[in-house]
Amino acid sequence: MKNILAYCRPGFEKDCAAELAQVSSEKGFYGYAKVVSDAGYVVYCFEQTETIEELIKQLQFNRLIFARQIIAINELVEFESGSRVESLLEAARQLPLAEEVWIETADTNDAKALSGLIKKLDKPLKTGWKKSGVLRNKAVGVRHHVFLLDGEAAYLGVSYAECRSEFPLGIRRLRFPAAGPSRSTLKLEEAFLQFVPEHKRDTDLLEGMTAVDLGAAPGGWTYQFVKRGINVIAVDNGPMQKELMSTGLVDHEKADGFKFEPPYTVDWLVCDMVERPIMVAELMAKWLANRWTRRAIFNLKLPMKKRYQEVVLCLELIEAKLQKAGVGYQFQAKHLYHDREEITVCIIAQ
Ligand SMILES: C[S@@+](CC[C@H](N)C(=O)[O-])C[C@H]1O[C@@H](n2cnc3c(N)ncnc32)[C@H](O)[C@@H]1O
Numbered sequence: 326m327k328n329i330l331a332y333c334r335p336g337f338e339k340d341c342a343a344e345l346a347q348v349s350s351e352k353g354f355y356g357y358a359k360v361v362s363d364a365g366y367v368v369y370c371f372e373q374t375e376t377i378e379e380l381i382k383q384l385q386f387n388r389l390i391f392a393r394q395i396i397a398i399n400e401l402v403e404f405e406s407g408s409r410v411e412s413l414l415e416a417a418r419q420l421p422l423a424e425e426v427w428i429e430t431a432d433t434n435d436a437k438a439l440s441g442l443i444k445k446l447d448k449p450l451k452t453g454w455k456k457s458g459v460l461r462n463k464a465v466g467v468r469h470h471v472f473l474l475d476g477e478a479a480y481l482g483v484s485y486a487e488c489r490s491e492f493p494l495g496i497r498r499l500r501f502p503a504a505g506p507s508r509s510t511l512k513l514e515e516a517f518l519q520f521v522p523e524h525k526r527d528t529d530l531l532e533g534m535t536a537v538d539l540g541a542a543p544g545g546w547t548y549q550f551v552k553r554g555i556n557v558i559a560v561d562n563g564p565m566q567k568e569l570m571s572t573g574l575v576d577h578e579k580a581d582g583f584k585f586e587p588p589y590t591v592d593w594l595v596c597d598m599v600e601r602p603i604m605v606a607e608l609m610a611k612w613l614a615n616r617w618t619r620r621a622i623f624n625l626k627l628p629m630k631k632r633y634q635e636v637v638l639c640l641e642l643i644e645a646k647l648q649k650a651g652v653g654y655q656f657q658a659k660h661l662y663h664d665r666e667e668i669t670v671c672i673i674a675q
Pocket residue numbers: 506507508509510539540541542543544545546547560561562563580581582583597598599
């Protein structure tokens with residue numbers, strides 16, 4: 326395979342490409358991106374084509390911020406009239422055997438118009454794949470992806486377990502809870518699912534723990550703690566949802582989130598304040614360096630053009646401050662599906 330196809334949120338193609346360029350060049354892989362604005366994906370072409378699988382493994386999908394999915398691909402498959410499945414199958418014979426095949430498209434309004442065609446192709450594609458022997462149960466962890474661009478062409482490629490998202494289109498869909506005070510609640514729910522591994526959710530999000538929520542109103546993020554029986558100090562001058570306040574688990578502090586200091590060390594700090602990313606990064610570093618919290622989840626709002634570069638500046642600032650304070654930590658950052666012009670960062674101090 327020659328190239329990488331990365332799915333991303335439409336409008337974030339340049340950021341996804343900038344990150345791929347930076348991270349892959351750090352691993353000794355050089356290339357260039359083909360970017361179409363608002364397409365919802367990026368194709369990254371490499372010079373060292375024979376080792377793309379190796380690069381994908383080294384990229385560590387969970388370390389990538391803007392890519393929702395990464396797939397190793399060859400050239401575009403252009404369909405001959407009336408034989409889409411046959412054209413794809415011919416190209417599939419050049420790929421490693423797989424245990425399954427998915428058919429997808431970009432997360433854009435234009436691409437949504439392809440949903441009828443995707444439904445129509447799904448069954449014949451899976452049957453064709455099975456019959457021709459490119460699907461094998463023993464090809465564990467290898468998945469073929471057909472990424473439909475329109476009715477005339479698709480990218481066909483391969484993803485590998487542990488180096489990819491397990492969700493169609495790389496999107497973790499969540500249902501809005503009826504009692505949720507705001508749609509923002511889904512951002513923190515997705516962040517917990519993304520950053521707190523399943524085997525740690527019982528111990529890291531335990532009833533009776535304590536949290537501070539900076540910029541809490543009306544309470545979507547606080548709600549995620551309260552539903553787990555976690556006590557929250559909600560800091561915001563704005564009003565909190567009444568039902569949340571009546572649980573007795575929330576202490577509403579009408580204060581400035583940049584000046585507030587916790588009365589005791591808390592288990593979690595979360596922050597959704599709309600502020601310059603560098604200010605938020607500085608504040609988070611202060612809390613972690615002072616050991617006011619061990620865990621922090623926060624949004625970096627990115628209304629600027631060079632979003633990836635801004636994120637790098639923020640992460641470097643945090644690294645410098647925590648290193649100076651002698652605080653070891655692990656971090657992950659992701660442009661989650663429920664994020665819009667922002668990314669979510671999780672830092673766990675040791
Ligand atoms: C995006 S909203 C938060 C939504 C909330 N996470 C939820 O799920 O409902 C941002 C909030 O930050 C608050 N905010 C902005 N600057 C603040 C500051 N300096 N101190 C405290 N709150 C602040 C605003 O009042 C607003 O309620």
